[in-house]
Amino acid sequence: MPRTSSSLLPRLRRVRRAARWARKNFARAPRMVRIAGGVAMLLAAIALLNIVAQMVRKPTELFFLVxxxxxxxxxxxxxxxxxxxxxxxxxxxxxxxxxxxxxxxxxxxxxxxxxxxxxxxxxxxxxxxxxxxxxxxxxxxxxxxxxxxxxxxxxxxxxxxxxxxxxxxxxxxxxxxxxxxxxxxxxxxxxxxxxxxxxxxxxxxxxxxxxxxxxxxxxxxxxxxxxxxxxxxxxxxxxxxxxxxxxxxxxxxxxxxxxxxxxxx
Structure with a gap:
């Protein structure tokens, strides 16, 4: 168990560093780029939410895997x-x-x-x-x-x-x-x-x-x-x-x- 924890910590640190880097660069980007990026992320979130909602409404759609x-x-x-x-x-x-x-x-x-x-x-x-x-x-x-x-x-x-x-x-x-x-x-x-x-x-x-x-x-x-x-x-x-x-x-x-x-x- 200690080995698992010790191997996860460096990964978490890398993820946090990457997130900070992304936020910093996003904040420095031109305004239009930030708007476009925000819209793209919003659309991606809505698309993902829509897929989940349709699977809940009609679970048989999961058969797309077949x-x-x-x-x-x-x-x-x-x-x-x-x-x-x-x-x-x-x-x-x-x-x-x-x-x-x-x-x-x-x-x-x-x-x-x-x-x-x-x-x-x-x-x-x-x-x-x-x-x-x-x-x-x-x-x-x-x-x-x-x-x-x-x-x-x-x-x-x-x-x-x-x-x-x-x-x-x-x-x-x-x-x-x-x-x-x-x-x-x-x-x-x-x-x-x-x-x-x-x-x-x-x-x-x-x-x-x-x-x-x-x-x-x-x-x-x-x-x-x-x-x-x-x-x-x-x-x-x-x-x-x-x-x-x-x-x-x-x-x-x-x-x-x-x-x-x-x-x-």
Whole structure:
């Protein structure tokens, strides 16, 4: 212990000397240099505080340390999560649709995060922050999670009985994420179709509607269903063209259908 103390003392003295030297030279610097230096230090402090604040608000942002190392090609996604997609599928939300949405949203990465975005705000801690609360295989947001966590999938059907502790589900755990997504989309598809009255939907139209809901939410999806499932040219939700998003989901879904067929051979 004495050796440790004796080795630390010289280091502390060097740090104090360096700090005194920096203060002395900073005080002697021209006024504009001092102002610029002060502003730079203030901005650096705000940036550091903002990062800490965002991590507290959304701890899953710490998964930036993992980055894209858990991204997967479609075949890997199916090999890893295929049994989960099958177990938690429903009549409307097929295993291949779940797989396609997971691939499009996160490349099969269970801890995928959303991007960060600049926004003008008088609150310095809101200027640069995650674009949404989305996280996990399906990039599920907090409101969607709160709605889905009340139910579960049992026997490939959504139910509110015998669900146990689904309210404690974690979106970065693949089995939880798949079940939550299936519950949310199955319920939303049923609710949207109920609101549209006499509109009849084929299985493919139900799956397109599910992809639409996943991207845009129930409001725009209801309008889409009332148009007899006709896309509007140039319609966007967030940063995505809706028609392009749904087409991409369908294209990747066909890949997973081939992978599922290969499993059955």
């Amino acid at each position: 980055g894209h190392s858990l991204d997967k090609e479609p075949a890997e996604t199916w090999a890893r999560y295929g049994p989960l997609f099958r177990r938690h599928s429903t009549a409307a939300i097929t295993p291949e649709l779940l797989a396609a949405l997971a691939q499009v949203e996160s490349s099969g990465n269970p801890v995928a995060r959303t991007y960060w975005r600049w926004r003008w705000s008088f609150n310095p801690l809101s200027i640069y922050r995650p674009s949404s609360s989305a996280v996990g295989l399906f990039q599920m947001t907090d409101p969607a999670y709160a709605e889905a966590a009340r139910s579960c999938v049992r026997g490939n059907a959504v139910t509110e009985t015998g669900c146990g502790f689904t309210s404690l589900y974690i979106r970065t755990i693949p089995s939880h994420a798949v079940e939550l997504a299936s519950v949310y989309l199955d319920r939303q598809v049923a609710d949207v179709l109920a609101r549209t009255g006499d509109v009849k939907a084929s299985p493919q139209q139900r799956q397109d509607l599910a992809a639409f809901i996943h991207l845009c939410g129930a409001g725009p999806a209801t309008a889409y269903a009332r148009r007899k499932f006709q896309m509007l040219a140039g319609e966007r939700c967030g940063d995505h063209l809706v028609a392009a998003y749904v087409a991409r989901v369908n294209a990747i879904k066909r890949q997973f259908q081939r992978l599922a067929a290969d499993d059955g051979d």
